[in-house]
Amino acid sequence: MTPDEYAAALEAERAAxxxxxxxxxxxxxxxxxxxxxxxxxxxxxxxxYVSQETADLAAALLNRLKEDEA
Incomplete structure (x- = not known):
C-alpha cells in the first residue's frame, strides 16, 4: 500500500x-x-430540553465533538 493509498483509506475510515x-x-x-x-x-x-435553541446548541456541540474525535 502506497502512502497515498494509506492516507485515502484513513480519510475514508474517518468519514465513515x-x-x-x-x-x-x-x-x-x-x-x-x-x-x-x-x-x-x-x-x-x-x-x-424545554427550549429548541438549547437543544439545537447541544446537538451542534455533540456533532462537532464527534467530528473532532474522528
Missing part, C-alpha cells in the same frame, strides 16, 4: 465514523428531545 452517528433534535409535545441516531436511522433519546 463521522456519518455513523448524528445527534438530532426532535420536537415532542412542548419539549424537544435530543436523540442519537445511527447510520440505520435507529435512534435513542439522550436528553430533554
Amino acid at each position: 465514523r463521522i456519518e455513523r452517528v448524528r445527534y438530532v433534535v426532535v420536537p415532542d409535545g412542548d419539549a424537544f428531545l435530543l436523540t442519537r441516531r445511527n447510520g440505520a436511522r435507529q435512534s435513542r433519546g439522550v436528553a430533554w
